[in-house]
Amino acid sequence: xxxxxxxxxxxxxxxxxxxxxxxxxxxxxxxxxxxxxxxxxxxxxxxxxxxxxxxxxxxxxxxxxxxxxxxxxxxxxxxxxxxxxxxxxxxxxxxxxxxxxxxxxxxxxxxxxx
Amino acid sequence: xxxxxxxxxxxxxxxxxxxxxxxxxxxxxxxxxxxxxxxxxxxxxxxxxxxxxxxxxxxxxxxxxxxxxxxxxxxxxxxxxxxxxxxxxxxxxxxxxxxxxxxxxxxxxxx
Numbered sequence: 001x002x003x004x005x006x007x008x009x010x011x012x013x014x015x016x017x018x019x020x021x022x023x024x025x026x027x028x029x030x031x032x033x034x035x036x037x038x039x040x041x042x043x044x045x046x047x048x049x050x051x052x053x054x055x056x057x058x059x060x061x062x063x064x065x066x067x068x069x070x071x072x073x074x075x076x077x078x079x080x081x082x083x084x085x086x087x088x089x090x091x092x093x094x095x096x097x098x099x100x101x102x103x104x105x106x107x108x109x110x111x112x113x114x
Numbered sequence: 115x116x117x118x119x120x121x122x123x124x125x126x127x128x129x130x131x132x133x134x135x136x137x138x139x140x141x142x143x144x145x146x147x148x149x150x151x152x153x154x155x156x157x158x159x160x161x162x163x164x165x166x167x168x169x170x171x172x173x174x175x176x177x178x179x180x181x182x183x184x185x186x187x188x189x190x191x192x193x194x195x196x197x198x199x200x201x202x203x204x205x206x207x208x209x210x211x212x213x214x215x216x217x218x219x220x221x222x223x224x225x
Contacts (some may be wrong), residue, residue: 032212043116043218044204051212090157099170100211101147104157 002027004093006105013081014113021076021108023091031093033074034102035065039087047089050074051096061085086112117141118207118217126223132193135220139186139207145169146188147214148180152201163188195224 003026013019025031033050048059055067065076074091091105117140127133139146148160159172163182174180177195182188192199200223206214 034213036216041221044216046213046216049213092157094212094214096212099162100145100208100214101159101162101170101172102149102206102214103159104149106156 137205
């Protein structure tokens with residue numbers, strides 16, 4: 001069965017520090033890959049997406065992610081975190097055919113220390 | 115703003131009741147997806163409609179049903195509500211099937 005794992009439930013970083021959020025997936029083929037951010041009580045905002053091609057993807061708010069086929073990973077990175085980045089981050093995958101329904105990871109809650 | 119609208123924004127009701135959540139997709143999008151976000155289950159896919167027809171089902175309870183109308187808006191009906199149905203319900207729409215655009219969600223509280 002397809003699954004998405006975000007191994008870190010909580011991460012705390014200092015403002016200005018670098019950030020990496022991990023995402024691993026289990027899928028039969030290379031899926032479509034997404035990262036979303038959710039602030040408390042808010043909806044889901046798309047940070048970036050990967051369909052094919054260049055494995056380093058640039059997104060909004062200074063985020064980037066790298067697709068590594070050999071590791072079945074799609075980790076999210078930011079070189080310098082801002083206090084406003086505190087939120088919950090979700091990795092999602094979708095089968096590249098058929099229904100395209102999303103399977104979400106359990107999320108990583110990011111806390112930023114001033 | 116994704117272009118997907120959901121109403122109501124908040125809904126408070128009692129156990130055993132029935133509610134209807136409404137979703138209007140982006141203009142021209144034929145696919146509508148429903149997701150539930152709860153504390154214990156996380157974000158999970160419920161059901162998908164494409165141009166009025168059910169396309170896929172996920173972990174949707176039998177007490178829940180959905181439909182998509184000719185104008186492409188969709189409704190999610192939740193009946194015999196239980197405390198555990200309290201959650202944030204998202205609707206998403208898609209045009210080219212690769213990317214889904216999420217609405218702001220409806221927060222359901224069952225007392």
